[in-house]
Amino acid sequence: MVNIQFAEEFYMANEALKHFRPTQASIPPREVNYRLQLPSGVPVHIHALNPLAFLLRAAQVYPNKLALVHPDVPHPVIYSYGVWTQRIQNFAYALIQAGIKPADRIAIIAPNIPAVAEAYHGVLGARAVLCAINTRLTHGEVAYILEHSESKLIFVDHEYTHLVKGAKVPVIVINDTGREDDPYEQFLTSGRKFSGERGWPGLEWERDEDAPCALNYTSGTTGRPKGVLTTLRGSYLAAIANAYETGMGRDSTYLWILPMFHASGWCYPWAITFAASAQICLRSVSYPHIWHHLLNSRVTHYCGAPTVQIGLINAPQARRLDRPVHAIIAGSAPTAHLIGELEKINIIPIHVYGLTETYGPSTKCYYQPHWMSLSLEERAKLLARQGHSFATAEDARVVFQPKEGDSPDAPLVDVPKDGKTMGEIVFRGNIVMKEYFKDPEATRKAFRGGYFNTGDLAVWHPDGYIAVQDRSKDIIISGGENASSLAIEQELAAHPDVLEVSVVARPHPKWGERPMAFVILHPQKAAKWKGRHAEFEQDLKKHARGRLPGFACPEWVSVVDELPKTSTGKIQKVQLRKLVAKL
């Protein structure tokens, strides 16, 4: 059996890479010292937690193992852990040469290319803070983030240079070629030169594990985006949990579908190095590329919102895989239909939940063995819940929301575990952000009662599983009753002709609000309903009446070709509400 985990074998086994060999020029000398200089006076028995440690260890144990491959570009690159770690060292020195000081912010705007994965580690080598910016933002939004973060240096992919036009700090363009004449490669080379071959011992290990690690701006559906500041300690513990909870190890290969810029890529840049897994970059996240790698590159893990999974199972290339692949699903709960379809092609859904403020995923719907004997629908209902906190996270809770006039220090009270009483999910502990950067007021508000208040409404089931009902702003108040838009969507998605559905509140003269559903028809069923959308509407409403209480049945159904989505594939209900407001 060819083991693609090792660079030599990988490019032999992979069609797209057959003609490419890792650059030998920068292979590090045999005796590499992977230990950074320790700050003075640290106790023998304490080493500040820092996810950079994972990379250094992977390089030490598996120098020749495949670390990263970037195959679907004109100039593919492939790096072993030994070579890749040297590139990251160069990155760190180049930052220092550029005058970057500890805690300075470094911005990067790029798709899922090697430079971003390198930045997640290289920035830590210089004790700086990475601010990865969403490529879908406008020039104005990017300008706001660059200014608010006070970024001292900007890395930008050649396709997105328009987003940083007029920036007042140095910009380094990444042509994504891996070739000598690439400005980004020149930057790395300058770092190597500047290092004077001092290696890792020429850099200093950050003394304080509570020091900032990354600054991630939330999409911010209302007002300005907020900067979520994470710590080295939190990133270290979150990365371990992500690797452990999804079963990643030395033989795993992670495919970059989820944007690397989103919530530190859910900490997978470090989960991958903790596990010494391989990673495949994808400049353009298209289904043909994804399927090519699922079929040919021995992918074992990827992350994605349900909408990504829906696209995946409906792509023409879709077929049963010859080994199990773990799909880490978050953003919204997978439907029974989706779970069934994924299982059919040997993709194992792992349902996780979290927010940018919790380092991405921090709960998992832990699979109980006796669920195996349940029907798909029963099982899917259980699997659609958000579950319990990760192994290294503190307990998530569901608490009563504050009442008018409550003190912000009032102790939080758990809702009963009855599967009915609605409350708000709150988190605390090592996998919660340190603060909203330069926004103590927002931090204070978010940290009411000594917990991070998510704004997600949920019930707590008798078996201890948390189940999100809705974002508090997505709840539909219909005739005085709270209708969960998520619960309605779950039921509508069970209609055999529905591919994807989103439900929002629409004002109603009598009931205050009523649900309105936006539906994408299944491609194979679109023809059936062509020109008969009114009939489909009746059919879907009938389907809903059999499954939902009257106040939760959609009053309006609109068949659409696509739904507005964020870069991670989350449906933007704020856009749907704007649409509704114009009706």
Added chain:
Amino acid sequence: MVNIQFAEEFYMANEALKHFRPTQASIPPREVNYRLQLPSGVPVHIHALNPLAFLLRAAQVYPNKLALVHPDVPHPVIYSYGVWTQRIQNFAYALIQAGIKPADRIAIIAPNIPAVAEAYHGVLGARAVLCAINTRLTHGEVAYILEHSESKLIFVDHEYTHLVKGAKVPVIVINDTGREDDPYEQFLTSGRKFSGERGWPGLEWERDEDAPCALNYTSGTTGRPKGVLTTLRGSYLAAIANAYETGMGRDSTYLWILPMFHASGWCYPWAITFAASAQICLRSVSYPHIWHHLLNSRVTHYCGAPTVQIGLINAPQARRLDRPVHAIIAGSAPTAHLIGELEKINIIPIHVYGLTETYGPSTKCYYQPHWMSLSLEERAKLLARQGHSFATAEDARVVFQPKEGDSPDAPLVDVPKDGKTMGEIVFRGNIVMKEYFKDPEATRKAFRGGYFNTGDLAVWHPDGYIAVQDRSKDIIISGGENASSLAIEQELAAHPDVLEVSVVARPHPKWGERPMAFVILHPQKAAKWKGRHAEFEQDLKKHARGRLPGFACPEWVSVVDELPKTSTGKIQKVQLRKLVAKL
């Protein structure tokens, strides 16, 4: 397929337990709050690391899953995570009722019974420190440890009460019955009553993760035993590493062969709860019992020194297992013969290395995939090395030993990675003890150069793997050459008629020292050499000459029936040296 991970199914599947059902009386109420009270003023984003968290989480996610079973006693017990966690809460309250204050030491002397596993968690609930004492010590040695540790309370198994005769602090006897009239059970019951059903929120979470966790006395071959003090933070990170590095998870079952009292049971009491695995206690560690569970109880993991593994493969019950079982091997390096025999019966050796001062194991011989294509002998040679540090540990190093007159602060210098130059293994970081309790002088000496100095001599191979050559005191200086007793043993063990061998230095008028080998013959070969030991000696010497340099060939060979061993199965060379001194 019957899944034995769940209590109901376990005792149905297990002959020995068929007639026993978990006690329902103490099953906790449905809505258990597993959160201890937080100390005031802790930041929202930090929660002090503490391995007690793993148990609480396992109980929350899998309340009905099998946690612990104790089958081979007149009164077997079986606990689900929900029930077991309630027992541990009772333990904590009972300690507080008994006047135990944070950081007080609690002693326990017992074989691998449930009470010890409970103590490892219950003591943390009361913020106290567990001092588990070796059952093989003499009354005098135990008295020294009780006095030095200033233990405030002693738990003792009914078989070992003679060891604590005359103790000046309260003693609680464990009859190991799990029945109401057992003094230990009465202790737990008193805790439950004292709690007034305040539950976990009536206890306080330790604010300082650098607080002591356990106090483990080293066997101390010379002088008084030293008390190794570990921390909550270290135990938390070591437990995660042990679970991750050996692939433990929800479906794993750990068999207690290794004494629980040895170096906090190598942190497995917490690795098991981190992974939410099941554990099987063994009061009497006999091969028939071990084989019964390997064959019938779906064991997936156990720890043991090579000598335990040798006994295991040579037991009459030995046969090929129907699923892979992971044997975590430490104490000394497994020989090629042993690795081959284990693999034949589907036992996968995981070779780890560490000391009491490093929380038990803290390096692993990471398996490189290309080793698969090597011959057993080549592979075994590579696997016999100690490898690299665990995922959450800092780098182990091999450094030049201090020269006469060197300052204790002199920076340590790595030996070249040439596989030849001998140096000393040193460790630092989160998986190193805090100190030798009440012995600042010994601590200072052990922490020379800002690292823990192990006293183990090793070489560093070009592939970055560390390979122990010997304890510094076990090196044989023969004609000015350093001969590694371990290397000699490895070669002698390759003789087909040798079951086990140990080599020590014996004074020699001409060469200073020469190696003397103590050999146990393979049971099937003992008859062949009966009354012909002198011939066997010649045969073994001939074997040695073909494989070892002259100065390393044994000058004397003694065939013996058994070798002196510690409770973990490590051969006590100090006893052999005493024997040699009398020759």
